[in-house]
Amino acid sequence: MKLLIAVPTYNEIENIKRFVITVFEHIPDYADILVIDDNSPDGTAAAVEDLIRNYPNRLHILNRESKQGLAAAYLAAFEWGLSRGYDVFLEMDADFSHNPKYIPEMIDKIETNDVVIGSRNISGGGVEGWSALRNFISKGGSLYSRLVLGCPIKDLTGGFNMWRKSALEKINLETISAKGYLFQIEMKYKAFLAGCSITEIPIIFTDRKQGKSKMSKGIFVEALINIWKIKSNARTDKGSFEFIKFAVTGGLGTVTNLVIFFIFADLLKLPEIPVSICCFIVAATQNYIINHHWSFRNRTESDKPSIKKWFLFIVSSLLGLGINILVMRAILTYFNVPLKLIAQAGGILAGMVINYAVSKFLVFRR
Numbered sequence: 001m002k003l004l005i006a007v008p009t010y011n012e013i014e015n016i017k018r019f020v021i022t023v024f025e026h027i028p029d030y031a032d033i034l035v036i037d038d039n040s041p042d043g044t045a046a047a048v049e050d051l052i053r054n055y056p057n058r059l060h061i062l063n064r065e066s067k068q069g070l071a072a073a074y075l076a077a078f079e080w081g082l083s084r085g086y087d088v089f090l091e092m093d094a095d096f097s098h099n100p101k102y103i104p105e106m107i108d109k110i111e112t113n114d115v116v117i118g119s120r121n122i123s124g125g126g127v128e129g130w131s132a133l134r135n136f137i138s139k140g141g142s143l144y145s146r147l148v149l150g151c152p153i154k155d156l157t158g159g160f161n162m163w164r165k166s167a168l169e170k171i172n173l174e175t176i177s178a179k180g181y182l183f184q185i186e187m188k189y190k191a192f193l194a195g196c197s198i199t200e201i202p203i204i205f206t207d208r209k210q211g212k213s214k215m216s217k218g219i220f221v222e223a224l225i226n227i228w229k230i231k232s233n234a235r236t237d238k239g240s241f242e243f244i245k246f247a248v249t250g251g252l253g254t255v256t257n258l259v260i261f262f263i264f265a266d267l268l269k270l271p272e273i274p275v276s277i278c279c280f281i282v283a284a285t286q287n288y289i290i291n292h293h294w295s296f297r298n299r300t301e302s303d304k305p306s307i308k309k310w311f312l313f314i315v316s317s318l319l320g321l322g323i324n325i326l327v328m329r330a331i332l333t334y335f336n337v338p339l340k341l342i343a344q345a346g347g348i349l350a351g352m353v354i355n356y357a358v359s360k361f362l363v364f365r366r
């Protein structure tokens with residue numbers, strides 16, 4: 001495992017040195033720290049650069065030109081780490097509100113999960129040092145988000161989270177649209193929708209003793225509204241209507257099949273069986289290409305069509321055809337349907353469902 005601890009900083013001069021030293025005391029030697037500094041006027045970056053001499057190859061800094069917010073800082077860190085072969089990422093504040101003592105347990109849990117969330121809202125977790133108002137707003141915000149999104153994660157807003165590379169890939173970071181603190185919610189919601197295995201461990205969040213929070217009151221109001229945007233964007237990304245698109249694609253394939261069959265078997269009088277086989281291959285290839293670029297677009301964004309996947313799709317289509325024939329025969333045998341067409345329609349539906357399931361979970365799996 002190669003773990004990158006991503007630490008965004010803006011004006012953390014009072015915390016950063018002690019923070020880095022303390023974190024290094026709690027992490028294994030396969031873990032590195034990346035500080036993402038947005039040109040803090042207080043000289044945070046210079047302090048980190050000073051420390052890099054003590055931790056060569058293990059402490060890194062990403063200097064950015066201006067303050068671009070927490071979300072942009074984390075996205076830049078993920079990109080930086082992914083391109084350097086890190087396979088696990090930890091998000092962590094630089095102000096000791098996230099205690100480094102929890103890191104070993106998070107590492108332990110990430111062995112068997114895609115995402116580990118340091119949670120204030122489960123038994124054993126909590127917050128120290130917040131006013132009753134901020135506590136109320138935070139708890140209310142988490143509950144409101146859970147209800148709106150229908151997402152079971154208890155701490156949706158917290159910023160102490162560990163991600164496997166595979167989870168970041170499933171989420172597809174390019175689709176993350178939230179800019180500020182909503183980023184945490186959007187990431188977790190998308191991980192949930194993508195079927196990642198997510199676990200929460202209890203943490204006590206301790207409010208910072210040094211420096212100031214950069215969170216403003218306006219952010220909460222903005223979040224109340226924008227959570228709905230996250231919900232609708234994530235749904236579109238998830239690829240609703242996939243099955244309908246798949247069915248339409250299958251319909252187009254059938255038309256192609258019949259047209260080619262008519263030309264070669266009826267007009268040119270070639271033998272039906274070889275013509276039928278060719279029709280099947282051409283139509284299934286057309287379906288594969290349309291499904292790749294349209295029906296399952298959300299699953300194939302980073303892939304190109306390939307011979308291997310095409311072949312799997314042909315096998316899946318043959319399986320669908322086999323099921324179609326079996327179900328049609330079964331309906332004719334066991335039910336007294338007035339028209340054979342009804343049995344064939346049932347067979348087509350069953351074959352299509354099987355073909356869809358195999359395509360979704362095998363051929364075009366994320």
Ligand code: GDD
Nearest residue numbers: 008009010036038068069070073093094157159213214215
């Ligand atoms: N690079 C960069 N750019 N870092 C930033 C920026 C920015 O624009 N804004 C804040 N940070 C850094 C801070 O320096 C700190 O290390 C960390 O991000 C958290 O910032 P705070 O401003 O201290 O956050 P908070 O305590 O109010 O919020 C925390 O709790 C929230 C949930 O209640 C964070 O953990 C949030 O992620 C979390 O949503």
